């Protein structure tokens with residue numbers, strides 16, 4: 001590809017990048033969306049869309065229900081024999097990331113973004129009038145770059161640092177026996193375990209998703225084998241042991257992602273200039289709160305609405321102001337869930353005072369700080 005000059009390049013075709021490309025295009029820009037994979041791939045993700053995520057998707061013309069998403073109206077928290085069921089204020093939907101990412105990339109394309117799948121950015125060169133993106137198919141010059149590469153850090157950009165490390169994000173699609181799949185209808189089971197926490201829920205096409213954070217040290221003994229992983233979980237929870245007994249695993253190994261700085265929020269001064277990070281590149285929500293995709297979509301939406309009129313520092317400030325409060329609560333929840341005494345106490349308290357969970361659900365919602373920013 002010859003060197004082309006484009007005003008705005010968005011790197012990464014996940015929720016953050018697609019929302020940014022969609023709202024930029026809808027507001028009159030002609031952004032380029034560069035995605036390294038030729039077609040959407042499975043990702044480490046619980047695949048549960050919160051009501052805020054669903055709201056942004058609706059604005060983008062994406063309807064997960066029509067794509068087969070499974071509804072979730074209740075969460076069952078389990079820690080050993082302790083159980084607590086909570087009815088969500090706003091129902092959620094679970095949809096595989098392959099299906100979701102395909103739909104949001106198509107939405108960006110329909111809105112007028114130029115979507116380039118199979119193009120990986122491999123380096124950046126800053127020049128006086130813009131930045132040259134070195135891609136697998138040649139150089140592309142842009143005056144502004146939205147960086148939405150998700151969980152991947154790159155050697156040519158300062159890495160995200162801080163937050164909680166020592167965890168492995170793991171995900172496995174399963175085919176459960178019919179009675180277990182039926183038992184999970186409308187339900188997200190959240191298992192708080194000695195080695196971490198995992199969520200289990202149905203997604204589309206007769207599949208269920210098991211996904212969560214496990215301590216690296218505990219996972220090591222499984223040899224990264226799917227069955228050994230299920231056995232590790234079954235040993236820590238009688239309910240999981242029952243549910244997973246006849247589960248068919250779809251892949252020999254669970255999908256894994258290491259070294260994520262859970263709880264990270266980007267500082268205003270992180271270089272380089274002219275490049276605005278969004279989604280997981282800006283803030284890493286611990287998965288327990290289930291708001292990572294909402295935060296990614298909202299950050300892309302904010303950039304899409306405000307990029308033309310604001311410099312990067314103002315945008316970073318707006319993102320920090322919007323995301324810091326829910327991220328703080330999500331971090332406490334993550335730490336509490338990881339500590340045996342604290343999680344027992346929290347579950348007991350929640351069983352007596354379900355209104356606390358309702359308050360937490362509200363305060364962890366990134367929409368409270370971000371939905372109205374940039375939209376005037």
Ligand SMILES: Cc1cc2nc3c(=O)[nH]c(=O)nc-3n(C[C@H](O)[C@H](O)[C@H](O)COP(=O)(O)OP(=O)(O)OC[C@H]3O[C@@H](n4cnc5c(N)ncnc54)[C@H](O)[C@@H]3O)c2cc1C
Nearest residue numbers: 012014015016036046047048121150169279280287292293
């Ligand atoms: C264990 C776990 C469970 C989770 N469960 C949930 C949940 O149930 N609900 C929820 O809302 N959130 C959940 N999350 C969080 C959620 O997955 C992320 O917050 C969300 O995917 C972030 O979106 P993003 O667009 O920033 O990044 P991504 O979705 O990771 O997309 C980044 C894209 O960039 C592309 N890319 C990377 N490098 C390059 C490059 N050099 N050039 C071009 N393209 C590139 C990638 O291929 C990818 O498509 C979970 C996270 C974990 C770890």
